[in-house]
Amino acid sequence: MQPVIEMRGVTKRFVDVIANDKVDLKLFPKEIVGLLGENGAGKTTLMNVLFGYYNLDGGKLLINGGEVTFGSPKDAINHGIAMIHQHFTLVQTQSVLENVMIGMEGSFFLNKKKAREKLLGIEKDFGLNLDPDAIVWTLSIGEQQKLEILKSLYRGAKTLIMDEPTAVLAPTETIELFETLRILVASGHSIIFISHHLQEVMDICDRVIVLRSGKRVAERKVSETSIPELASLMVGRELLERLERGEAKTGNAVLEARNLKVRNNRGIVAVDNLSFTLREGEVLGVAGVSGNGQTALSEMLFGQVKPEDGEIHISGKNIPGGSPSAIIKEGMARIPEDRIKTGLFMDLSVKENMILESHVNEPISKKGLINMKEIRSFAEKCINNFSVKTDGMDAPVKSLSGGNLQKVILARELVGKPKVVVACQPTRGLDVGAMEYVHQAMLDQKTDGAGVLLISDDLDEIFLLSDRIIVMYEGKIIGEVSTNEADRDKIGLWMSGVTS
Amino acid sequence: MISMSIVKRKPLPGWVILVIPVAAVFVTLLITAIPILFAGGNVFKAYGSLFYGALGSKFNLLETFVKASPLILTGLAVAFAFRAKFWNIGAEGQLFAGAIAATWVGIYFTWLPSFLVLPVMIIFGFFAGGLWATIPAFLKTKLKVDDVVTTLLLNYVIFHIMGALLFGPMQMPGSSWPRSASIMDAAFYPMLIARSRFHFGIIVSFVAILVIWFINSKTVFGYQSRGVGINLEAAKFGGINTGMVILKTAIISGGLAGLAGVGEVAAIHHHLMMDVSTGYGYTGIVIAMLGNLHPIGVALAAFFFSVISVGAQTMGRVAGIPTYIVGVIEGVALMTMLIFILLTEYKIRWTKS
Numbered sequence: 001m002q003p004v005i006e007m008r009g010v011t012k013r014f015v016d017v018i019a020n021d022k023v024d025l026k027l028f029p030k031e032i033v034g035l036l037g038e039n040g041a042g043k044t045t046l047m048n049v050l051f052g053y054y055n056l057d058g059g060k061l062l063i064n065g066g067e068v069t070f071g072s073p074k075d076a077i078n079h080g081i082a083m084i085h086q087h088f089t090l091v092q093t094q095s096v097l098e099n100v101m102i103g104m105e106g107s108f109f110l111n112k113k114k115a116r117e118k119l120l121g122i123e124k125d126f127g128l129n130l131d132p133d134a135i136v137w138t139l140s141i142g143e144q145q146k147l148e149i150l151k152s153l154y155r156g157a158k159t160l161i162m163d164e165p166t167a168v169l170a171p172t173e174t175i176e177l178f179e180t181l182r183i184l185v186a187s188g189h190s191i192i193f194i195s196h197h198l199q200e201v202m203d204i205c206d207r208v209i210v211l212r213s214g215k216r217v218a219e220r221k222v223s224e225t226s227i228p229e230l231a232s233l234m235v236g237r238e239l240l241e242r243l244e245r246g247e248a249k250t251g252n253a254v255l256e257a258r259n260l261k262v263r264n265n266r267g268i269v270a271v272d273n274l275s276f277t278l279r280e281g282e283v284l285g286v287a288g289v290s291g292n293g294q295t296a297l298s299e300m301l302f303g304q305v306k307p308e309d310g311e312i313h314i315s316g317k318n319i320p321g322g323s324p325s326a327i328i329k330e331g332m333a334r335i336p337e338d339r340i341k342t343g344l345f346m347d348l349s350v351k352e353n354m355i356l357e358s359h360v361n362e363p364i365s366k367k368g369l370i371n372m373k374e375i376r377s378f379a380e381k382c383i384n385n386f387s388v389k390t391d392g393m394d395a396p397v398k399s400l401s402g403g404n405l406q407k408v409i410l411a412r413e414l415v416g417k418p419k420v421v422v423a424c425q426p427t428r429g430l431d432v433g434a435m436e437y438v439h440q441a442m443l444d445q446k447t448d449g450a451g452v453l454l455i456s457d458d459l460d461e462i463f464l465l466s467d468r469i470i471v472m473y474e475g476k477i478i479g480e481v482s483t484n485e486a487d488r489d490k491i492g493l494w495m496s497g498v499t500s
Numbered sequence: 501m502i503s504m505s506i507v508k509r510k511p512l513p514g515w516v517i518l519v520i521p522v523a524a525v526f527v528t529l530l531i532t533a534i535p536i537l538f539a540g541g542n543v544f545k546a547y548g549s550l551f552y553g554a555l556g557s558k559f560n561l562l563e564t565f566v567k568a569s570p571l572i573l574t575g576l577a578v579a580f581a582f583r584a585k586f587w588n589i590g591a592e593g594q595l596f597a598g599a600i601a602a603t604w605v606g607i608y609f610t611w612l613p614s615f616l617v618l619p620v621m622i623i624f625g626f627f628a629g630g631l632w633a634t635i636p637a638f639l640k641t642k643l644k645v646d647d648v649v650t651t652l653l654l655n656y657v658i659f660h661i662m663g664a665l666l667f668g669p670m671q672m673p674g675s676s677w678p679r680s681a682s683i684m685d686a687a688f689y690p691m692l693i694a695r696s697r698f699h700f701g702i703i704v705s706f707v708a709i710l711v712i713w714f715i716n717s718k719t720v721f722g723y724q725s726r727g728v729g730i731n732l733e734a735a736k737f738g739g740i741n742t743g744m745v746i747l748k749t750a751i752i753s754g755g756l757a758g759l760a761g762v763g764e765v766a767a768i769h770h771h772l773m774m775d776v777s778t779g780y781g782y783t784g785i786v787i788a789m790l791g792n793l794h795p796i797g798v799a800l801a802a803f804f805f806s807v808i809s810v811g812a813q814t815m816g817r818v819a820g821i822p823t824y825i826v827g828v829i830e831g832v833a834l835m836t837m838l839i840f841i842l843l844t845e846y847k848i849r850w851t852k853s
Binding site: 357 | 503505508510718719720721722723724726727730731733734735736737738739740741851
C-alpha cells in the first residue's frame with residue numbers, strides 16, 4: 001500500500017543541536033501512528049518540518065509517493081495536512097463558524113450561509129457537535145479542541161498531526177477525543193499522535209515510532225509491544241529513576257492556605273475555597289489534570305495574583321495577597337511554572353538573573369547602589385553549589401540549556417536555605433538528567449527541614465516525591481491521601497472528578 | 501528558486517556591539533555616496549568638506565558641540581525610556597514643556613537672587629518635562645493605554661498649549677508674533693569659550709551622559725528599569741514595583757528632554773517661540789536607536805548627527821551638494837544600524853529549492 005506520508009532520512013539542525021537525525025516515518029491511510037519520546041526528543045520539530053514551518057536540512061518528504069517541498073504551512077495545508085497544536089490557534093472573541101472560516105473566505109464577500117451548511121455537514125459526519133454561533137471563549141478546552149479538528153476538516157485535511165492533544169484534557173474528554181479519532185480513521189483519515197503518555201499510545205495507536213535525542217530508535221506495532229518496553233525505549237535505559245523518598249519528619253506548619261478563592265481573567269472561578277497546610281519536612285504533592293486551577297493557585301502563592309478571598313500564612317504569619325515582595329521577604333522559594341516567561345530575564349546575564357529577588361537586600365545593594373563584588377561572589381556561590389553549566393556568570397542566560405536555566409532558578413531560590421518551597425511544574429520540558437537533578441533538589445530541601453509544595457501534572461513525579469497527595473479538580477481539592485496508602489486508579493478517578 | 505530565511509544565531513561576543521556602530525556609519529557613507537554621485541558631486545570632495553566643515557576648525561568643532569547638546573539630551577531621554585520599554589515618542593513635547601517652564605522662570609522670577617536663577621530654571625525645566633511624561637506613564641500603568649500613541653499625541657497638545665501661551669499671557673508686549681519677551685540676563689547660559697557659542701548647556705548634556713550611565717550600571721533602579729523593559733512579568737515576579745519603576749523612568753526621560761528645551765531657550769534663543777525645537781525630540785528617537793540605547797552610544801550618535809548637520813553647510817558651498825542630503829544620511833544611518841542590530845541576533849540563510 002502507498003503511504004500517504006513518507007519522511008525519509010529527515011534531518012533538522014538548529015544552531016548547534018541536531019533536533020532530528022535521519023528520521024524515517026511512514027503513515028498509511030486509515031492509520032494512527034504514535035510519535036513517542038521525551039520532552040526534547042525531537043517530536044515537535046519533526047512535525048514542524050512536516051507541516052512546513054521548518055526547512056529540511058536533509059532527507060525527503062513524500063506525499064502519496066510524490067516528493068514535495070514545503071515552504072510554509074500553507075503548502076502543507078494544500079496537501080491535506082493539518083496540525084493541531086497544544087496551544088490552540090483560535091480567535092477567542094469570535095464564533096465557532098467565524099473561526100472555521102478564517103483564511104477560507106474565498107472572496108471579498110463572506111458567504112456565511114454556505115459555510116454554515118458545510119460546517120454542520122462536517123459536524124454531523126464526524127459526531128462533533130458544536131454550536132456554530134458559540135463564542136470561542138465560552139467553550140471548554142475539550143470543545144475548543146473539537147473546533148480545531150473541525151477547522152482542519154473544513155479545510156479538507158486528510159492527515160491530522162496532533163501535538164500532545166491529551167495534555168490539556170480531563171480523562172473523560174480524552175475518551176471522547178479518542179472516539180472522534182476512531183471515527184476519523186474509519187472515514188479514511190490518517191493521524192499522527194504525539195504523546196509521552198504510554199497508556200494513551202497503547203490505547204489509540206496502531207503503530208508507534210519512538211524518538212530519542214532526535215533519532216528514531218524503534219518502531220513497534222502496538223499489538224506487539226508493552227508499556228515497559230516502550231518506556232525503556234523512550235528513556236534509553238531499563239529503569240526510570242529510583243529515588244529514596246525517605247520518611248517525612250513533619251514539624252510546624254510553614255505554609256497554610258485558608259479558603260483561597262480567585263477568578264481567572266475570564267471571570268470564571270479558578271480556585272474555590274481551597275485550604276491546605278504544609279509542614280516542615282514533608283513534600284505535599286498537588287496533582288490534577290492541567291487547567292484545574294493549579295496555575296492560579298501557584299500565582300496566588302507566589303504573590304503574582306491577589307486572592308479574591310482567603311488568606312496565605314507563612315510560618316504562622318498572615319501575608320498580604322498579591323505582593324511578590326511580601327512573599328519573598330518571608331523567604332519562600334518560588335519555582336514558577338514558566339521559567340522563561342516568569343522566572344528569568346533572558347536578555348540578561350546569569351549573574352543578573354541570580355539576584356532577581358535579592359537585589360534590594362544588603363549586601364547585594366546598599367542605599368540604592370548595587371555592589372558588583374557582592375553580586376559576583378553570590379553568583380559564584382550559586383553556580384558552584386548547583387553546578388550550573390555556563391560559560392561563566394557574565395554569559396547571557398539565554399545561552400544556557402533548559403535544564404541549566406532551571407538550575408539558575410533553583411540556585412537563586414534555594415541557596416538561602418528556605419523554610420518553604422513552592423514548585424510549579426518544576427520539570428516541565430526538562431530532559432531526564434535535569435529532571436533527576438530537580439527531583440533530588442526537592443528531596444534535599446525536605447531532608448533539610450523545609451516544607452515543599454509540589455504542583456505537577458505529572459502523576460509519576462507526584463508519586464515519586466510526595467509524602468502526601470492532594471488532587472485538584474475544578475479549582476477545589478477533591479481528595480487527599482498519604483502516598484503510602486494511595487491507589488493510582490483512585491487518584492485517576494479523582495483527577496476526572498469522580499469521588500465515590 | 502532561491503529563498504531567504506532568517507534564523508537565530510549563537511550569541512556574539514561582547515566586543516561586537518562596539519564595532520557595530522562604526523561599521524554602520526561606514527556602510528551609511530558608502531550608501532549615501534550613490535545619491536551624491538547622482539547629484540553630480542565628487543564623493544571624496546563632498547565627504548571631505550562635510551567633515552572639514554564640522555571638525556576642521558576650532559569654531560566649526562565648537563559649533564558641532566552646540567548642535568550636539570540638545571540631541572544628546574533628547575537621545576538620552578528616548579534611550580532611557582526605551583530601555584524600560586516605555587515607548588516615549590514624546591521627547592519633542594517634553595522639550596516644549598521644559599522650554600515653557602524655563603522661559604517662565606527666566607522672565608518672571610526676577611525676584612530671585614541672580615545666582616539662583618539658573619539652578620531654579622534647570623530644576624523647573626527638568627520637572628516640567630518629567631511631569632508631562634508622567635501623563636502617558638499613568639495611562640500606561642493604570643489603564644493600559646498604548647504609550648506610543650499617548651506620548652506622540654501629547655506632543656501636539658503641548659505644542660498648542662505653547663501656542664496659546666505665546667499668543668496669550670506669555671506674548672511679548674507689543675508683538676504680534678507668537679513669541680515671548682526675552683529672558684533676563686541672569687537666565688542666560690554662560691558662554692564658556694570666547695567668540696563661540698560653546699555654552700553651559702553643553703556641560704549639562706555631558707553631565708547627563710555620566711549620570712544616566714551611572715544610573716544604568718550602578719544603581720538598583722537601573723537594574724529594575726532594565727528588568728521591566730526585558731520582561732515585565734519576571735520583574736513583577738521578582739517583587740519589583742513595576743508601575744513605580746515606569747513612572748520614575750518617565751520622569752527622568754521627560755526631564756532630560758525638558759533640559760534640552762531649557763538649553764535652547766537659555767543658550768540659543770533667549771526667548772520662547774513656536775520653532776524653539778527643530779525636531780530635536782524626534783531626531784532623539786533615531787539617535788537613541790543608533791546609539792543602541794547606551795548613553796555612550798547615544799553621545800556618539802548625537803555627535804555624528806551633529807557633524808553631518810553642521811558639515812552639510814560647508815559641503816553645500818564647497819561641493820555643491822544640497823543640504824537635503826542630511827536627511828538622507830540620517831535615514832540611511834538609522835536603517836543600517838537597525839539592520840546591523842538585527843544581524844547580531846539573527847542571520848540570513850539562502851536556500852536553493
